[in-house]
Amino acid sequence: MKRGTTTSLKVAVLIIGIFVVAACIFGLPRLAVFSAESNPEYAYLKWPILVGLNATALPFFLALYHAIKLLTFIESEEVFSSLTNISLSQIKNCALTIFCLYIIGMIFLLMQNALHPGIALIGMVICFVTIVIFLFTTVLQKLLQNAIDIKTENDLTV
Template sequence: MKKGTTIFLKIAVIIIGIIVLTLCVFWLPSLASNTAEQFPAFRHLQYPILVGLYSTAIPFYFALYQAIKILNYIEIHHAFSKASVISLRYIKYCAVVISILYVIGALYLMSQHAFHPGVALIAFTIIFASIVVSVFAAVLQQLLSSALAIKTENDLTV
């Protein structure tokens, strides 16, 4: 893969991280306070929801870091390495954790009778996207493990 392609992908990953960070720092708190003012019956949910959303940012950023590590491995021609397999495993686990946290949040909002259809649509979209990322990372991890085993076997054959 050309170096320009990996640089483009790194920039894309960094831009995604900056956008999510900006939303977490500026948009979410103001949205939470505005929603609490508009719906005083649900004011007690403002901080638990913010904590839940911020807790999903931790595995998200860890997965972005692992993606950048994989791009670095590609740049230095170590894409077929155990380190790449480990990074893919971490990405898979991060996606699963994000899905679980959103399911827990959805169940919590349902129990509080605060699960608005718009919120449900966003939550289920994020859950579905995280599951897709998890399955895709698992498939890539298995494929890379198989390729690594074949490469190791070929290296031993002289």
């Protein structure tokens, strides 16, 4: 893969990270204040929801970090190594963690009778995306492990 392609992917990952940081620092608190003022009967949920959403940002940033590591391995032509497999495993675990946190959050909101259909739809979309990422990285991880096994076998044969 050309260096320009991986560099542009790294830049895209960094831009995504910057947008999510900005949303966590500036957007979510303002949205929480606006929602608490608009719906005073649910104002007590402001802090649990903010903490929950920011908690999902942690595995997201860890996944972005491992995506950049993965692109670095691709650049240095170390694709067929156990380090690449570890990064894929971490991305898979982060996706599963985000999925679980959103499911827990939606159940919590449902128990509080505060799960608005729009919020539920956004939560389901995020859950769907994380499951797709989980399944995709699982398939890639298995393919990579098979390729590593074949490479190791060929190295021993020669």
